[in-house]
Amino acid sequence: MSRLRNDTFLRALLREPTEHTPIWLMRQAGRYLPEYCETRRRAGSFMDLCKNPALACEVTLQPLARYNLDAAILFSDILTVPDAMGLGLYFTEGEGPRFERPLRDEWEIRNLSVPDPHAELQYVMNAVAEIRRALDDSVPLIGFSGSPWTLACYMVEGASSSDYRKIKTLAYSRPDLLHHILSVTSDAVVAYLNAQIESGVQAVMVFDSWGGVLSEDAYRTFSLPYLQRVVEGLTRERDGQRVPNIVFTKGGGLWLEAIAGIGCDAVGLDWTMDIGRARELVGERVALQGNLDPNVLFAPPEAIATEARKVLDAYGPHAGHVFNLGHGISQHTPPEAVSVLVDTVHAHSRKLRGGV
Amino acid sequence: MSRLRNDTFLRALLREPTEHTPIWLMRQAGRYLPEYCETRRRAGSFMDLCKNPALACEVTLQPLARYNLDAAILFSDILTVPDAMGLGLYFTEGEGPRFERPLRDEWEIRNLSVPDPHAELQYVMNAVAEIRRALDDSVPLIGFSGSPWTLACYMVEGASSSDYRKIKTLAYSRPDLLHHILSVTSDAVVAYLNAQIESGVQAVMVFDSWGGVLSEDAYRTFSLPYLQRVVEGLTRERDGQRVPNIVFTKGGGLWLEAIAGIGCDAVGLDWTMDIGRARELVGERVALQGNLDPNVLFAPPEAIATEARKVLDAYGPHAGHVFNLGHGISQHTPPEAVSVLVDTVHAHSRKLRGGV
Numbered sequence: 001m002s003r004l005r006n007d008t009f010l011r012a013l014l015r016e017p018t019e020h021t022p023i024w025l026m027r028q029a030g031r032y033l034p035e036y037c038e039t040r041r042r043a044g045s046f047m048d049l050c051k052n053p054a055l056a057c058e059v060t061l062q063p064l065a066r067y068n069l070d071a072a073i074l075f076s077d078i079l080t081v082p083d084a085m086g087l088g089l090y091f092t093e094g095e096g097p098r099f100e101r102p103l104r105d106e107w108e109i110r111n112l113s114v115p116d117p118h119a120e121l122q123y124v125m126n127a128v129a130e131i132r133r134a135l136d137d138s139v140p141l142i143g144f145s146g147s148p149w150t151l152a153c154y155m156v157e158g159a160s161s162s163d164y165r166k167i168k169t170l171a172y173s174r175p176d177l178l179h180h181i182l183s184v185t186s187d188a189v190v191a192y193l194n195a196q197i198e199s200g201v202q203a204v205m206v207f208d209s210w211g212g213v214l215s216e217d218a219y220r221t222f223s224l225p226y227l228q229r230v231v232e233g234l235t236r237e238r239d240g241q242r243v244p245n246i247v248f249t250k251g252g253g254l255w256l257e258a259i260a261g262i263g264c265d266a267v268g269l270d271w272t273m274d275i276g277r278a279r280e281l282v283g284e285r286v287a288l289q290g291n292l293d294p295n296v297l298f299a300p301p302e303a304i305a306t307e308a309r310k311v312l313d314a315y316g317p318h319a320g321h322v323f324n325l326g327h328g329i330s331q332h333t334p335p336e337a338v339s340v341l342v343d344t345v346h347a348h349s350r351k352l353r354g355g356v
Numbered sequence: 357m358s359r360l361r362n363d364t365f366l367r368a369l370l371r372e373p374t375e376h377t378p379i380w381l382m383r384q385a386g387r388y389l390p391e392y393c394e395t396r397r398r399a400g401s402f403m404d405l406c407k408n409p410a411l412a413c414e415v416t417l418q419p420l421a422r423y424n425l426d427a428a429i430l431f432s433d434i435l436t437v438p439d440a441m442g443l444g445l446y447f448t449e450g451e452g453p454r455f456e457r458p459l460r461d462e463w464e465i466r467n468l469s470v471p472d473p474h475a476e477l478q479y480v481m482n483a484v485a486e487i488r489r490a491l492d493d494s495v496p497l498i499g500f501s502g503s504p505w506t507l508a509c510y511m512v513e514g515a516s517s518s519d520y521r522k523i524k525t526l527a528y529s530r531p532d533l534l535h536h537i538l539s540v541t542s543d544a545v546v547a548y549l550n551a552q553i554e555s556g557v558q559a560v561m562v563f564d565s566w567g568g569v570l571s572e573d574a575y576r577t578f579s580l581p582y583l584q585r586v587v588e589g590l591t592r593e594r595d596g597q598r599v600p601n602i603v604f605t606k607g608g609g610l611w612l613e614a615i616a617g618i619g620c621d622a623v624g625l626d627w628t629m630d631i632g633r634a635r636e637l638v639g640e641r642v643a644l645q646g647n648l649d650p651n652v653l654f655a656p657p658e659a660i661a662t663e664a665r666k667v668l669d670a671y672g673p674h675a676g677h678v679f680n681l682g683h684g685i686s687q688h689t690p691p692e693a694v695s696v697l698v699d700t701v702h703a704h705s706r707k708l709r710g711g712v
Contacts, residue, residue, distance in 0.1 A: 169655065172655030172663065173654070212628065217666060218649070272568065272569075272570070273572060274573070293524065293574070295521055295528070296524075298521060307528065
């Protein structure tokens, strides 16, 4: 279906049969790799690295040089959109992302507008183009963004939070204002992801990292409809190729069937849900991506292999599985553990399909 | 069934009809109450307060003086058992509980033993007796402990954790050692809760605060069987009265049916699961306790009332519902919000039952 030498990942997302289960890892270009830390030191801050297309390309390719991964993912952050909206994204050591100017007043919310992806976000498009050239049709490149709800959480809280008190106070006190943020942000995410697709990404993923902190009722009010709006706005085909999308709500296992119903191609699963049961629930509606606990990678090689096989066996020999961790890989992961995982997934999934 | 002037809470746990839905709040004696902060200042540290029966009694009763709550809960901590095992529990401002001597070596794990609840933990039994005298059969008193898995998390990590890397590394590398910790801890929790019952608590709750960080397979291996062992070991009747128990796995919605099958009387729910769907799944097997998002209490009074009614309506007019938050009340909660909640729950649940 494509010029790619390895399009297993794209075919699995479209629930077409593949010879093995493709695997990539959330945050696969990251601090567990010494070569990443080296490039990061040269770049300066995390955002300096994101905004330098040559260096972003360099780190995107690092895990592919080490491991037999079936996809690359753009090196960037889920919060680039609100940064481009003027909120001032920065990172503090050990505390994660923060905004210099979180939304505090009604006028700030009313003033939000959709950033032009070819202005403030052009650095992302440049990185996409450079990475595609460097990948040279070896494996597909994944683009991504945070979900409207997750972006809104950071925009209102100003940082990650233990209780999401500020945004939930807004949700229960001034739902009109929160819906306004979510509406503008949805349009911004659509424009941003479509520009990434135009620039060359071959699949997109929406990270609803904080959807799971909501009640079901609030999730169905403040997150799910905006995920659906994003999915409905996405470019589905480019150059005659389908551009599949993946929606990942961390902690969203209870709402899996609802998520599978918004029109996405694939649903990402964190490690808390049994993937066999998840497949029973979604049937042939969507592909599933996941879902090994990232902490398994701290175990000895035999235990890593056993746990990886359990996930593959639970999903079974059906089409439509992309192997991944249930969350980003930990910075403390021994790099050798990833080799064991990738090789086990490839070998065992071939065996499951009746190969050798 | 009892001498209690208000035994609504106990009857709801046993799925007997009640005139209204009883309500209490996790952490109802806490920092959101100025009178609590006052007593806490007099006591010294958090553990000094726990270990002083007169002051523990004083704070236990404070929320009952303000609000029309249907139960009191012993003022204590979920981690008293490992403290009594010699790990040295202490609290740091803003960072929660920590252990001075977390389990690091195999010999420390092999040396663990069940503490005599009438030795190191006698201060808890003294507090229970003093609170029962002070309550004077007005409402029932709840006793509690952390679950074996949750205690093991803190015992191995030494504090709360963002990723539970140490205990999961143990789980996947040396499951034999983790099972040993869980086994000793289960026996300790049973002895401790039965001593609380002997001293006068009229219901018990087991807090599996960190069960939800596990995969389903790991939950069924390292948490659920030990919850079942605790439930099976509990004294079920004292002085001719049933002593109901509640099991609460935060983040355990996906495993609700499995939890409902371990022989407990009631299951606590966090706010992420729709309680109406939860009731469909458990049917008449257990009572349910929960499950309003604690952040709703930051909303204006009408919104608090609306959200509380949604939870009551979702459960419906059946017996077997104890209203609670889905997690401990936030220290930032305005005390007036709790009045609105308690009064709404009582009034609306009477209406649901066809009263006025």
